[in-house]
Amino acid sequence: MSCLILASASPRRAELLRQIGADFQVAPAEIDETPQPGEGAQHYVERLAREKASCVAGGAPGARVLGSDTSVVVDGEILGKPESDTQACEMLRRLSGRTHQVMTSIALAQDQKCRSLVVVTDVSFRELSEAEIVAYVATGEPMDKAGSYGIQGLGGIFVRELKGSYSAVVGLPLQETAELLADAGDPVWRHWPCSKESQA
Numbered sequence: 001m002s003c004l005i006l007a008s009a010s011p012r013r014a015e016l017l018r019q020i021g022a023d024f025q026v027a028p029a030e031i032d033e034t035p036q037p038g039e040g041a042q043h044y045v046e047r048l049a050r051e052k053a054s055c056v057a058g059g060a061p062g063a064r065v066l067g068s069d070t071s072v073v074v075d076g077e078i079l080g081k082p083e084s085d086t087q088a089c090e091m092l093r094r095l096s097g098r099t100h101q102v103m104t105s106i107a108l109a110q111d112q113k114c115r116s117l118v119v120v121t122d123v124s125f126r127e128l129s130e131a132e133i134v135a136y137v138a139t140g141e142p143m144d145k146a147g148s149y150g151i152q153g154l155g156g157i158f159v160r161e162l163k164g165s166y167s168a169v170v171g172l173p174l175q176e177t178a179e180l181l182a183d184a185g186d187p188v189w190r191h192w193p194c195s196k197e198s199q200a
Ligand SMILES: Cc1cn([C@H]2C[C@H](O)[C@@H](COP(=O)(O)OP(=O)(O)OP(=O)(O)O)O2)c(=O)[nH]c1=O
Pocket: 007, 008, 009, 010, 012, 013, 028, 029, 068, 069, 070, 071, 072, 081, 102, 144, 145, 146, 147, 149, 150, 151, 152, 169, 170, 171
């Protein structure tokens, strides 16, 4: 079976892919993440996941390349990673006391072929006080995360309810990723270690 490459600089994605026992290498993709004029959120995340996967696949003939993108969407507006503390505070104020969508797309490319899907999760925040928004941004945790929070970190205390895939919010939907790899002919369970002695 051809090798699997994770086209991502995200330590969370690598950790999640390791969690399900996949055997892979990491090669981050450098692409322009600017949304196209009038582009819808689902289209945007899927396009980026496909571009990340295809960009790395172009330089790795025969390899299976997994790309992914996560964006937070509120009132149809895409919130990416904040560029400043001020922007992080603004995003958190917008998310306070309401429900937003986290959209994560995964794409698996091999040579010219590419399969992709989008997972949408509803996340509801309780009301956040100004003091805790400022304290949270001061920790630095929001800075490399879409929507300026990490559900898997300190930001977990903001989340009242989640409907959908927790792992997709962190950056890689585990069930759907395993399904995409299985459809491509290499289910992750084939790489799982066996703790039992051979019965032969
Ligand atoms: C909402 C949310 C996002 N995130 C992260 C997942 C992604 O790493 C990041 C969204 O940015 P992305 O552009 O999807 O990914 P990235 O720049 O980190 O890595 P790459 O493009 O190389 O794959 O936000 C969390 O870790 N926790 C959360 O709760």
